[in-house]
Amino acid sequence: MSLISAVNISKHYQVGGSLVRAVSDVSFEIETGEFVAVIGRSGSGKSTLMSLLGLLETPDSGHYRLKGLEVAKLDRNRRAALRCREIGFVFQMSSLLPRSSALENVELSLAYAGVRRAERRRRARDALDRVGLSHRLDHWPYQLSGGEQQRVAIARAIVNEPALILADEPTGAVDSRTADGIMSLFEHLNGDDRTIIVVTHAADVARRTRRIITLNDGYLIADERVGPALPSTVAAPIGRVA
């Protein structure tokens, strides 16, 4: 059974009287342990696809199954519980709560999962240790660099040991050196058999994954399996129309 099974999923929005087809008839399967990049131009439907995969929205049509569970049939609360248990998010901009320390930010999803405080602290410390921030536990977000903030966000995404990590432009707001460090961290986590999906428009980021799904105008136009080092000729599909 695939970790993710998307069959003809579509998501449309009504914007100012006109229908915007954000995602149209997209189908793919993702197995446990895959490292996938979703690429495409701005407005191609990447973020909508991510919100569908992350259970923040449900498709208007088609079937999306996570670990075999039909997501569209779940109510808001059950989707929230599933999200809490199975999905870790990393966002582009600093998504840390400004009035919580690094440790408290990492604890957040555990708190919503109902994990007791002592256990939460232990697991959050472990997660921060894995991203190399064990010395920054009690620092506030404003005391951390952009790269460190993203690493805290990654620690928060993995602290629940989720089946899937969804990263939306995780390197979008950092310099290239920091971006390299973040991608190395994802590669390392993928090495532990974690499933990671990175939504990006950056070719060098996509090149570091093992599979690239390309969207254009809401349609899936390419789904290519690539090696750890994606050839530059293959890395071009950003913006390419089939």
Added chain:
Amino acid sequence: MSYLESIRIAWRTLGANRTRSFLTVLGIIIGVAAVVCMVAVGDGARSQVTEGLRTLGTNILYVSPGAAKSGGTRLAAGTGHTLTDDDAAAILREVPGIELASPMISRDAQVIAGNRNWSTTVTGNDMGYLIAREWALAAGRHFTAAELDRGAKVAIVGQVLAEKLFDDRPRLGDTFRIGTVPFTLVGVLDKKGQNAAGGSRDDVVIIPLATARSRVIGSQSDVNRQALDFIIVKHFESSDVHTVQQQIRAVLRQHHKLAADAPDDFEVYNPADVLAAEAGSARVFSILLASIASISLVVGGISIMNIMLVSVSERTREIGLRMALGARGRDIRRQFLTEAMVLSLIGGTLGVALGAVAGVLVAFYSGWPVLISPWIAVLACVVSTSVGLVFGAYPATRAARLDPMVALRYE
């Protein structure tokens, strides 16, 4: 997420906007302060009535003469000379359920002991007054029947006199003068404290009625040497006070041979009613404060609702993030409700402090007794938290219903 966790987050969030939080809860502070002050004044008035009743004695009625007429003008109640010893005897004899009916006359007079003197109220009475008011002696004895009969020059003094005339060391057997007449001290009364008007009940000298008539006060009226200022009536616990009042009225009307259409030439009143009326003005003040409190609490609540809506709007992205991390609608609702409740609880706490200060000031400037009980603090906490709960519900529900994806994209 635990409630404690929610409170901690709420505290931190509110602390980040201290000025805004303070301004938001200003309405609650004023409202709760008014509630605290209101209850303090109300409790004070109640305790005054209770204390007043305690010091008055229980099951007491006063009968006073009616208003005198002078050239067609009715003077104040009590200025007539229509009550006599016979009336007191008739009440005791003819009204069922009466324990005693004691005649009294009293006047202000100057009392002198050695080189000290003091102006006080001298009351002539047959001891029924002290029995009716359950007024015990701190030292000495009551008048004997013989002393009452022959109009002996013996006196019992209140605590104020004990202090003013005898320097707090009165010795039984000491002599002092009321006007020019020497009296022997035979008893000292227990302390009674203040009366409802703020005067001292202990500023009194009690002498036998006959002595008062013959030596000190003189007769109330040249035409009626038996005239009285008051008859104090004590009825049995089992008797209904209103029935007793009616029966006294009937007996006196009959004795005074009043025609059916003639008005009463006396008054029968219940001192408990008088005290309750005195408490009335404090109650009006309480009602006024209650109105201010209600309005302030509603305005304060609206202020909280408003600022919570602003907060939901400002933190939309945070809400989306929390939802992405697994927060359910009820987690978000609880978070914002907790914030509203913590906010109003802070307002309540500050309001209790302000209300207590206001209560002390009211007591100071108005002279009303004010009683600030710990229960007021509890009440204020409950009231203010409820306000937060009620007015925070709408913003919290709005936050909980946000679409996580829309919230995350919110700029």
